[in-house]
Amino acid sequence: MTVHPRSLLASAAALILALFLTLPAVAAGTGLIFVSTEKGNEIVVLDKDYTIVKRIPTSRRPRDMHFNAAHTLLYVACGDDDSIDVIDVATLEVVDSIPTGPSPEVFAFTGDESAIYVSDEEDSRVERIDLTSRISTQDIPTGAEPEGILVTPDGKTVYATSEVADMVHVIDPASGAVTKNIVVGTRPRRLILTPDGSELWVSCELSSEIDIIDTKTLEIKDSLTFVPPGFREEDVTPVGMAITRDGSKILLSLGRANHIAIIDAHTHDVLKYVLVGKRAWSIDLSKDEKIAIVANGLSDDITIVDMASMSAVKSLPIGRVPHSVVIDD
Amino acid sequence: MTRCLAAIGLLLAFAVQAGATFAGGSVTIGYLGLSDDPRYQPDLVYTRIEINPPDDPTFGAKMGVDDLGIIGQAVGMSFTLDFEKAADITGLVDAVRRMVAAGEHFVIVDLPASLLDQVAALTRDQPVTLINATAPDDYLRTRCYPNLLHSAASDRMLADAMVQYLRTQNWTRVLVLYGEEKRDKEIADAFTAAAQRLRLDIADTRQFTLATDPANREQNNAKLITGGADYDLVFLADSFGEFGRYLPYATQLPRPVVGTAGLVASAWHWSADHDSATQVTLRFGRFTNGLRMTGHDWSTWMAAKAIVTSYVKANSEDFKKVDAFMRSNRLRVDGSKGVSMNFRPWDGQLRMPIMLSTSNAVIDVAPLEGFLHQTNVLDTLGTDEPEFKCQ
Structure with missing residues (x-):
């Protein structure tokens, strides 16, 4: 066996990196950026300088990703292998795989991280999987193609969208039953909750609107559309959202309109439309909220957005069909 | 056990819901088909080789309601x-009249064009909206029956989609071949009209026959009928399909075949994998014990979805209100093609993207990039309002 000097160098670098990563108890975060690629079957890892440092092979069709609270593990829903893979953030290896129902798409942890709620896209149900026993402890029928999942911080409510049935299901996690169905716009995708818990924002991809649900009355209190100059309403297919910690700004990806909108969360005014890549979907904000990163599914790249100037800084090629981005900081 | 409890919980939740929001009842949607419709028989060729399984578009409507x-x-x-x-x-x-008498105001119609034409004419005084789900024939769109909408793609939409693709590829010189069936000429005419709009060159238009008669070999031999002309591709209009099976790879010049063989334009193809198309195809497969969703199935599915969506979003059971909602631009139906769809006011045609596919892949979806329209790019497919006339 011959060892190529470059690979030796790479191994040494990886070793140093690994040592560095394991040292400061990870609470500070590694600064690494993780991008799931639906057709690449891998998580692409970039460092703070946006250099690709690793491609982690996963089960097929990795999509939604979440860290545990300690940021030691990264969970990845892999739709074509019916599993949630678990990546060790220190070693950047897949260390575990949790079986799910057919085609897991989006998931959320319960507050104590004892379980996850996951939408099984091909099975019209949301299931609660106990993370210790790996057993599905709740099996909640939903409309077809469930997607967005949100567990409220108090753990008392779970919200799920059904893309086909145009509704948000309100689920009582204690009983595992749907307590209310809220009819929203066409093809609801993702959910975010304002920090005070009063508003649930729902992105409705095919009616080009954001429905804002009052979480007290569980009724739609406002419906917003965002159309960048030069586009038509039907070109706007909103999906991904992110919100600043103080709840002042919401970032919304506009899908086929190839832009994100940065919105004043209180006045609902658009502060800026930022041109990103093709079919912009998921967005993540860095902890210091200086940058946002957008996954562009149809141009195989991600776009870094500077939040101070609200402009795109650069786009980077990633791999086949980037789905989600998370930043470990 | 958990699953069972959850299901009961869900039912209870719905029971509570029902009382709270809308004191509604049950709505029955009609579905009218032809006994032993020849279009859905297994596609058997010589010695009973099955080249396509039998189709049953009723499954599409059932899945839409489900x-x-x-x-x-x-x-x-x-x-x-x-x-x-x-x-x-x-x-x-009689069946439509019985449906109306039983309180059914929307009927999904799954009939060949000539019968649908008569049904629409003979029921135009009834409080019913018919949705043509499976007849692509353009002449039904220009009849302007007030009681008729179309969720089936029209010949002209399919032709426009193909022509946009050829224009994008810069394959502009076309040899048009059509058969002896009446439908073949209609498909060829729709293509020619679309080709003229985007200024493709029709190198020649020739009629083929199905035979091996040596006296008629200029018309029945694949090499001879594709010889003596220069062209970039062959457009084939062969609704029967037998000639078309043998045309690709048998042309005089090494040119692709499109139309009813080779690259085919349709409302749906099972291999589509964008915009949750895969989930729809897989659900359909489970629903039908393994059938692959076709354009007909997609159109009956969309008809059912348009009707249910209109009732729910109009939040009414009043026929006039639901019908008005369905015909308005407030209707936004998701057909898993990445855009919302509704019916054109001038000809009642459902706007939709069209897939261009081979036997196992979607090569592109029209409207293609760069084909623009003053109001809605979907209206680059089919007869547009300024050129539309009732006949």
């Missing part, structure tokens, strides 16, 4: 389908 049943429950409405078949025009018109 997909949206839960949203109906959320507003306190339930939806069922009433399937009727008849063998002739008298039976078909």
Whole structure:
């Protein structure tokens, strides 16, 4: 066996990196950026300088990703292998795989991280999987193609969208039953909750609107559309959202309109439309909220957005069909 | 056990819901088909080789109602389908009248064009909206029946989609071949009209025959009928399909074949994998014990979805209100092609993207990038308002 000097160098670098990563108890975060690629079957890892440092092979069709609270593990829903893979953030290896129902798409942890709620896209149900026993402890029928999942911080409510049935299901996690169905716009995708818990924002991809649900009355209190100059309403297919910690700004990806909108969360005014890549979907904000990163599914790249100037800084090629981005900081 | 409890919980939740929001009832949607419709027989060729399995578009409508049943429950409405078949025009018109008498105001019609034409004419005084789900024939769109909408793609939409693709590829010189069936000429005419709009060159238009008669070999031999002209591709209009099976790779010049063989334009192809198309195809497969969703299935599915969505979003059971909603631009139906769809006011045609596919892949989806329109790019497919005339 011959060892190529470059690979030796790479191994040494990886070793140093690994040592560095394991040292400061990870609470500070590694600064690494993780991008799931639906057709690449891998998580692409970039460092703070946006250099690709690793491609982690996963089960097929990795999509939604979440860290545990300690940021030691990264969970990845892999739709074509019916599993949630678990990546060790220190070693950047897949260390575990949790079986799910057919085609897991989006998931959320319960507050104590004892379980996850996951939408099984091909099975019209949301299931609660106990993370210790790996057993599905709740099996909640939903409309077809469930997607967005949100567990409220108090753990008392779970919200799920059904893309086909145009509704948000309100689920009582204690009983595992749907307590209310809220009819929203066409093809609801993702959910975010304002920090005070009063508003649930729902992105409705095919009616080009954001429905804002009052979480007290569980009724739609406002419906917003965002159309960048030069586009038509039907070109706007909103999906991904992110919100600043103080709840002042919401970032919304506009899908086929190839832009994100940065919105004043209180006045609902658009502060800026930022041109990103093709079919912009998921967005993540860095902890210091200086940058946002957008996954562009149809141009195989991600776009870094500077939040101070609200402009795109650069786009980077990633791999086949980037789905989600998370930043470990 | 957990699953069972959850299901009971869900039912209870719906029961509570129903009382709270809408004191609705049950809605029955009609579905009218032809007994022993020849279009859905297994596609058997010589010595009974099956080249296509039998099709049954009723499954599309059933899946549409099933997909949206839960949203109906959320507003306190339930939806069922009433399937009727008849063998002739008298039976078909009687069936529609029976449906209307039973309170059914929307009927998904799954009939060949000539019968649908008569049914629409003979029921135009009835409080009913018919949705043509499976007849692509352009002449039905220009009849302007007030009681008729179309969720089936029209010949002209399919032709425009193909022509946009050829224009994008810069394959501009076309040899048009058509067969002896009446439909073949209609498909070829729709293509020629679309080609003229985007200024493709029709190198020649030739009629083929199915035979091996040596005296007629200029018309029945693949090499000879594709010889003596220069062209970039062959457009084939062969609704029967037998000639078309043998045309690709048998042309005089090494040129692709498109139309009813080779690259085919349709409302749906099972291999589509964008915009949740895979989920739809897989759900359909489970629903039908393994059938692959076709354009007909997609169109009956969309008809059912348009009806249920209109009832729910109009939040009414009043026929006039629901009908007005369905025909308005407030209707936004998701057909898993990445855009919302509704009906054109001038010809009642459902706007939709069109897939261009081979036997196992979607090569592109029209409207293609760069084909623009002053109001809606979907209106680059099909007869547009300024050029539309009732006949």
